[in-house]
Amino acid sequence: MINKIFGSQILWIVLLLGFITSCEQEDNLVGYDIVGGNAANFEKAYVNLTARTIGADTLRSDGRVLYNATIGSYYEPIFGSTKSSYYSQVRLGRLDPQFGEEAQVDSVVLSIPVYAITSDTISKSRSLFKTTYRLSNSDENCTVTDTLTQYLKTVKFPLDSVYGNAEMHMTLRVQRVIENMGTIDSIYYSNKNFQTGEMFGSKVIDNSVVRNSIIQYGSSNPTDSTVISRDTSPNVKVRLDGMNAFVQDEIVNQQGSSNLGDQISFISNVLQGIKIDVVEENGFIFNIAPSEMSMIAYISSNNPNFIDSNGDGIHDPEENCPVVSVLPRRTETLEFIVGSSMSNSSNRYYNVSQNTISNTNGMIMNNPSDPSVNYLKGMGGAKVVLSMDPLQIEGIRNNVDNNGWAINEAHIKVYPETSVQGILPLPRYLYLYNASHNDVLPDYGTPASVEDFPNTQAFPYGEIAMPYNSEEGYYLLRCTEFLKNIVEKNAPIDDLMLELGTFTGVQPTDLFFEPDSPFNSNRIYNPFRLAIHGTNPVANLEKKLQLEIYYGVKN
Template identity: 25%
Template sequence: MNLKNTMLKITTVVAVVISFIACEDDFATVGSSVIGEPGFNASLYDDAMISAHSYDLPAVQTNNLPLNLLGVYRDEVFGTQEASILSNLLLTSENPSFGTEPVVDSVVLAIPYFSREVLEDDEVVYALDSIYGSSPFKLSVYESNYFLNTFDPETNFEQAQRYYSNLEPQIMSNINPDVLYETESFEPSAEERTEYIVDGSGVTDTVTMAPALRLKLNNNFFQNKILDKAGTASLLNQSNFKNYFRGLYLKADEVSNGGTMMLLNLLHSDAGITIYYKTKVVDATDLDDDDDFEELIEVRRSYTLKFGGVRVNTFEQEVPQFEGENLFLKGGEGSMAVIELFSGPDANNDGISDELEFLRDNDWLINEANLEFFVNRDYTTGTNLNEAERLYLYDLNNNSILADYILENVGQPNSTSSAANRLHLQPLTRDENGNGVKYRIRVTNHIDELLNRDSTNVKLGLVVTQNVNLISTYRVLPSANPEVQRVPGGALLTPEGTVLYGPNAEDEDKRLKLKIYYTEPKN
């Protein structure tokens, strides 16, 4: 059997390559200086053997993600996902003094939304970003008595503690049942908010701020928990306070077939819990101009607790049973795809497929290589699924980026500080109705290293991502199936998803394919 004729089916496409050069959006070359020159053939190879399957994630590590999801999101493909947040609180000043006979006036929890200003009917208003869904959900706020360790006691406190997305049962068994806030119909609002601030002399001023999740918490709780504890060991320092007030749990529950999920930054400078109170202080500067510098006068004050320390996202995710050759990708504690290129037979059992060994012998100059993923519209058309705008492909063996993430072309570094990375990880192509058609991921440098530098043919992980820059990986809870050990943080911060055709789909035109454009010397 002729391996070159039966397995590889290499097609020479000089005219096709010339047309790709003319269209920069569709084709860019690494070794373009040799394409079409005398003594070379320019060709396309698109018969690589690929294996790929979906992988339902077990619980994932979610402590200290840069951002957090809160809310409920339901789509008709993957079902319902609920995301809640447990966080430490920090004192803004240790051993605070609240004056004499302080009394809570109000307590406000605020976390700004991601938003931008837009012009509407000649008026500047706000539009919210990173909001998924448009119906209410139940939101509750509890005091948590579950202690969050920074370091793992089982490692003699030498390694950081890991917390996973399945922590909710333990949290709920350790909460204060007296709810601090609860509503059955929470929805984010794009309206700007008005806050009042109190300066050091007790003078109040109102300020207008961008939209935020803003909740009024129970006054009596914070009177007893914070103001009445002034001067005690509980508020003396952060360590004592962390043990005394162990955290706050923002819990989301579905109330109907729907909901809304929000991406939040709990470490935003304007995020926290502000206690507004009245107190009596010595009128040392004679604020009331009565020449009495020793009397007690009533003033307004405020004190803020910040989110910080350890933060954990918990997820409750339906796990539908999918069959067939499709690849199901879902953010959060969802699902991903595991891909192996050149996955055919290995006759000599050396760990390298016969196909890859043959390709390495050809001494090809790799001009461009792309993986093309077509969206299966049978699952996504007519549904309320938020289709992911971006996918992220990574080295699953080493939990690291591919060479193409850094290098757009050989010797030309990509800007990893940019949110774009649009040559390697190209955004979803949509049709005229806004429906997703396909994703294309450029893997030119990865394939060049495999074929010409004998790089290890690692398995690849494919996930949806909220941001292609969020590439730090987080552990998957060790389970009976260790195929996936870590996932990128960007995949944990979105409820979006997609369904892709696999490499063995019945529709050959939409199968997952690796397209390699190469040149080789003429015989």
């Protein structure tokens, strides 16, 4: 303890005197002539930080911020538990749907696309899906001109967006939402739930997904093939057997109802939405792509082209044919819109979605101000507030004002505490923002000279969050302009917030930051967890959480 106090006093004295010996010359981090025409010698100084872990918090989680979403649950004793469910409004794929005679719902299938998959495959399979025939029927001489064979091709992939106990199985369930979910203008946070009703369906899932395609071959040209349908992305498919009767009673049997004539009536009076979650409290969490989600009802009805005057079940023109091509029943589909938005010119209606997260903290909150280790937990689980030592900042300001210091670089190196992290994978990105004002740091945003967006800041989204440097073993987070504003322009000494995630734009080239949405990041669906060395680590003092400053002094 005496050595720690003594070291702090020495640093304070040296800062005030304006004389700090360089710990290590790192010319690659700085340039020359930053203080005028004279050459500069570059030194390194430090400012102590106070770090405090903040526990679970609610995050905005409505569709406006959900470029992706999560489903699942995971628990381990250090960081605690996280459980995620996904809600979506449901809309008709076509208004005022018409069905054939004696229409009957055969099945309803929900496809949940995953956000990311590896290029590897677990298995491939092919099975016969359907065979149809083309006939030539003239002068009572019926012949087969072509045989069309459709195969279902299924490719199974490992799910690489999974976090947690990847080898476990979980029960995925889909329930009916019986509460109005509002509009796209509704703002929801991660603790928001909607009331649910009956179970539509469930399925035991593992860490694999499938991608189906239906391919057709003709006997007249067996080397040629036609893709009839193909999944956009690998996905989890769930049969919603409990929804068959609902679609039959509320949609098929209500053909022509005003409730099916517009989307507002449909979501108000027929079906408000669905909820997707898991039964288990401990398993894994996986990312999904809501905009690619689909839900399709398969409905059979009498074929209006089928003629059977003698009641033998065979199409009359094909009585003498070796096979039949016209069947008494046909299958059509009714697609529902889930997980994405839509609108038209006359009515403004949108698909509302919501990611609900529940977090319980484990050991991380036993001592949130522990100087040896701090914790970050995605999906609103935990973040770290950083405060700079005001006396040392005043010493830096004095040297800038009176001793010719010119700050060239300021950053914080964040080292994972591997003895606590264990086998948990490291998150790809961390980022800093101004905790006192809930704003982006000036290092990453400058006022945009765009008349239509006077209150925005322009910056490249990809640069505000910094990736893990596996060679050096740390995350390096810049805050140069933030510090220079404090010591050169007397800006207030605001706190910083350290958090998991990266910023996301609608397009990779998006360059606008909205001050009222400073947290437009992927943190709501980022399941990672991270233990970091604190401001006074028990060992590895070189991994101390602190502010590093590179400066030049005029000769």
